Amino acid sequence: MGEVTLPPGVLWGVHTKRALDNFPISGTTIGSFPELVQGLVTVKQAAARANLALGYLGPTRANAIDGACQRILQDPAYNAQFVVDAMQGGAGTSTNMNANEVVANVALGLLGEKPGTYGVLHPNDHVNMAQSTNDVYPTALRLGLLLAVDPLVAALEGLHAALDEKAGAFDAILKVGRTQLRDAVPMTLGQEFGAFRTAVAGEIRSIKVHAAAFEQVNLGGTAIGTGLNTDPRYAPTVMAELRGLTGRPMSSAPDLIEAASDVGAFVLFSGALKRLALKLSKMSSDLRLLSSGPRTGLGEIVLPAVQAGSSIMPGKVNPVIPEAVNQVAYLVAGHDLTITMCADGGQLQLNPFEPMIGYCLFTSIATLRTAIETLTTRCISGIRADQARC
Secondary structure, eight states: OOOOOTTOOOOOHHHHHHHHOOOOSSBBBBGOOOHHHHHHHHHHHHHHHHHHHHTTSOHHHHHHHHHHHHHHHHHHGGGGGOBBBBBBBSSTTTHHHHHHHHHHHHHHHHHTTOOOOOTTOOOIIIIITOOOOOHHHHHHHHHHHHHHHHHHHHHHHHHHHHHHHHHHTTTTTTEEETTEEEEEEEEEEHHHHHHHHHHHHHHHHHHHHHGGGGEOOOOOOOOGSTTTTTTTTTTHHHHHHHHHHHHHHHEEEHHHHHHHHHHHHHHHHHHHHHHHHHHHHHHHHHHHTOOOOOSSSSSEEEEEOOOOOSSSSOOOOOOOHHHHHHHHHHHHHHHHHHHHHHHHHHHBBBBBTHHHHHHHHHHHHHHHHHHHHHHHHTTTGGOOOOOTTT
């Protein structure tokens, strides 16, 4: 396809450069999602160990690849070398090529060679040995999502604890429960916050259950799940290495051809994220309504005053934290629709739209996590009750 000039000092190569030229789409690089980089590099490390164990990769090259992967995993500075746009055509081939080239060039450095000395160690022949983008990218995406879910769950557990504290503190405060914005029957403010707490507990369980589906992968299937160019022993060997490296109960999909084209786990998980987002949005809307006023609204609770609410009306304070959570929820709901369309768009043996699925899921998880942490620390923890008004 012709020569390509690379800028000095980079650890990526010609295939990455072409992807940079072809996809100046979102400005968000795959390196912006560190969990995806970890997933990619862990797959490369597992493959190198499996190919060494089976005798297809010599110890010098295998150990260099293994050491390079370990170095990249331990130093976040390498994320800056994963430069291709997260929105890309090619079913993730550009992402896989970027990973192959960076790992190869870091490995060459460990061998005392210059980047690009591919006669010694090659990105495709050695780093990508017994692999295809068709199994590398979906596996890395699943691993990355498992890593990203852990801090999301931790944020939810922090929110659950804050709501539990408020439920206890408000337990004796009597108020009116409302249906259709009309007075219904008595309840306590503690019961109202206790219901929020229960909703969050249910979402924690849901996220964990749906994320567990990512522990089943198609690694070893190579192109379209046929296992082309691999020893029959490779798939079980690389899966054992993957379990050892991740400490998770990773397993092979029962039908690797079906798994190569299937994105059902992403659709279900996205639905769980949307449900979580909508529950958080409903809770945030309730907080805004319960704190409305202060003179002419409900005014039963007082949210922490975190910033001025107007450039013209003195003393006005707005419920800006719940409002931000509402907007994040709408973003997540939009991402869920995008993922639905991407799932529908796959043809025959491969879905080419997994990069967009990954972009949406990683973005949704990250924004939800930070929104939840902000809601917990800058709103829920500081809520006060106006008992007389209740």
